Amino acid sequence: MDAPLIRAPLVFRDDGTPYSPRHDDIYHSAAGALAQARHVFLDGNGLPARWREKPRFTVLETGFGMGVNFLATWAAWRDDPQRPPLLEFMSIEKHPFSAHDLRAAHAAIIDDAAITPLAAALISAWPPLVAGVHRLSFGAGEIMLTLAFGDAGDLLPRLADHGLAADAIYLDGFAPARNPDMWTAGIFASLARIAKGDATFATYTSAGHVKRVLVDNGFDYRKVRGFGGKRAMLVGRRAQSRLVIES
Numbered sequence: 001m002d003a004p005l006i007r008a009p010l011v012f013r014d015d016g017t018p019y020s021p022r023h024d025d026i027y028h029s030a031a032g033a034l035a036q037a038r039h040v041f042l043d044g045n046g047l048p049a050r051w052r053e054k055p056r057f058t059v060l061e062t063g064f065g066m067g068v069n070f071l072a073t074w075a076a077w078r079d080d081p082q083r084p085p086l087l088e089f090m091s092i093e094k095h096p097f098s099a100h101d102l103r104a105a106h107a108a109i110i111d112d113a114a115i116t117p118l119a120a121a122l123i124s125a126w127p128p129l130v131a132g133v134h135r136l137s138f139g140a141g142e143i144m145l146t147l148a149f150g151d152a153g154d155l156l157p158r159l160a161d162h163g164l165a166a167d168a169i170y171l172d173g174f175a176p177a178r179n180p181d182m183w184t185a186g187i188f189a190s191l192a193r194i195a196k197g198d199a200t201f202a203t204y205t206s207a208g209h210v211k212r213v214l215v216d217n218g219f220d221y222r223k224v225r226g227f228g229g230k231r232a233m234l235v236g237r238r239a240q241s242r243l244v245i246e247s
């Protein structure tokens with residue numbers, strides 16, 4: 001049986017950035033949660049352009065947090081006339097927020113009026129905080145959000161066994177030094193099973209350990225400009241060869 005969930009407390013730093021006392025790390029860049037989502041995860045995965053080639057597109061995220069990456073992805077999909085008919089977004093979260101705290105977090109960090117109705121829809125559909133898989137659908141069913149509540153190290157192998165196949169991977173655990181459980185060799189071995197042949201990934205970190213574990217598990221990476229004053233972040237794809245390019 002799955003272990004009972006421990007929900008996340010809603011805490012802000014003095015500068016208004018949401019903060020996790022458990023991991024001593026922030027949920028998003030102080031330079032802007034939505035702007036970070038767009039730079040790191042959408043641009044980093046070549047979205048929206050890449051989803052235009054497909055009838056359905058599946059994103060896998062490690063760490064749902066406040067759902068900012070999900071909301072930014074949904075908004076980009078909604079605003080794209082060439083969008084695919086179906087967007088599936090699967091995200092794993094060990095310590096979800098209550099619906100009440102999620103609403104308060106969004107009120108503090110969502111600075112784009114076009115996203116506000118999407119955030120309200122997410123909160124209306126927010127599932128009970130019970131470990132396991134929760135499927136939510138939005139619009140006329142064209143946006144499917146699957147929330148897997150539990151530990152990524154336990155859940156990713158099970159999702160791989162069930163045949164989950166991702167077109168894009170958002171690696172958004174807290175910083176590897178503060179939350180090594182989200183960046184283990186086991187996690188990346190599961191991601192390698194889940195990544196489609198042309199899958200891409202993006203992450204805000206450029207930690208040496210992450211580069212090594214990516215390459216060990218069959219991903220190529222590139223270092224590109226990070227967000228909010230960060231010099232570098234990593235993007236990449238399933239390796240076609242063992243070549244690693246740094247720019």
Ligand SMILES: C[S@@+](CC[C@H](N)C(=O)[O-])C[C@H]1O[C@@H](n2cnc3c(N)ncnc32)[C@H](O)[C@@H]1O
Pocket residue numbers: 008026027028061062063064065066067068069070092093094095096150151152153172173174179181182
């Ligand atoms: C940087 S935050 C994610 C921010 C989020 N993507 C967003 O758009 O708001 C990292 C998240 O990873 C979750 N997390 C940390 N360790 C985890 C684990 N072992 N398994 C699953 N989730 C984990 C944390 O609870 C936190 O919500």
